[in-house]
Amino acid sequence: MHHPFAPHPRNRPAPAGPPVPFDPEPAAFLDGPAVPPGAEPSSPADVPRWRDLLARTSPDPTDEELRDGGAFEVHERYVPGPAGAPAVPVLVARPAGAPADAPVVCHLHGGGMIGGTHRTGVAGILREWAAPLGLVVVSVGYRLAPEHPYPAGVEDCYAGLRWTAGQLGGPGGGPRRIVLAGGSAGGG
Template identity: 45%
Template sequence: MTPPPFDPELAPVIEALRALRPSLSRLDEIPGRRELDAADNWTLEELAAAYPAYRVSEEHAGEVPLLVLRPAESAGVLYYVHGGGLIAGSHLGQDARNALAWSGEANLTVVSPGYRLAPEHPYPAALEDCHAGLLWTAEHCAGPIVLGGVSAGGGLAAALTLLVRDRRGPALAGQLLACPMLDDRNNTPSAVELDGRGLWDRTANTVGWTAYLGDRRGSGEVPAYAAPARAEDLSGLPPTFLDVGAVETFRDEVITYAHRIWQAGGDAELHVWPGGFHGFDSLAPEAKISQAARAARLTWLRRLLGQ
């Protein structure tokens, strides 16, 4: 199989990023990846200085830290779950700024949970932390709640949406899933054909899912709350926005998830960005395709919230 090409503006970016941050291949490489990601973390004071229109604080849902960014007037909440392959990342990392880029023009409060990471804390630790944070959000923040996330955070957001559907609350206005990590089986055509390309390939994906699920990965013992692509029933979900690059591991599992929501009678908007690699819009923000991706999310958010 011949994989599709990268977007011309993105091709030199992906080569430079791969040189700086090689793909994971073993569990013992996780500490090094965390150190790289931690270099992007900001303090609360730095966030407050960079975003003076927001009141910045860190709250807690039990032992789960929550980054909370409140605009002067809030039209609702984006409950945003950070990425990192289930093994890295932070609620104080680059994703916090991504969430503001998603929500700022829609005047949404952002709440982002600092969930526990695998392999030290395997499934269901991350999901339980995200659920605790969502319950806190429903109690302490006014307005409709949109549940969102990127990469592993998108997968956790999708799993959390299934969980609150089945537990009948709290109510969600929608879910926004950017290049979500949905399927531990890791055997779609895009996963196979793109192994060795991009920033998060099939090999790295195996590391992340193995850290989270252990020996259950790829078996019949994986529940939908761990890997949402395993869900037998996708009915009763809130309006859903999904996007993914055409040149990334998760392309086909995201497309399949959107189709299955439609087949269950649901409302889903799907964007497959030609030439896009995993996380392209935040890693190459000036590219035309990145600007288009951010604009599409904002348009969907505004329409969802009646703006």
């Protein structure tokens, strides 16, 4: 007879088999980061070493790579920065033939507010979001700490968003079709 506190035979877990294989593309990512753990800077003086490591392990894409064989029109410009601050670099990638009022993703790059550029992470956004959905991508560069302490980087991001809303938000520059996106520091 079945004991009332023992699991019923039908509720016992099945024996585990081999792990389910991952698709090769995400499997490469799951195997480990390009930058080894512990490589993060340990002090402000260590930031240049970390930036150099990022540049070598995850180089920024070129215009030609971002154009993807003519799928995108790519250009850089400098837009007005915060009051009293330098102009802010932005990278604009528009799908070839996209209408003037195409939706816009305003991208803020990751890098802990101490690393990265307005090209960091853009290739994936173009491939995964912009191409299939016909989105214009505006990626904003910002001043990096520790050379430019808070709130410099955040203010630059806001200046890039304001420019995007005023220039690329559709007829009249309306901001109704803009998505603000970013990972890590850019998501913050």
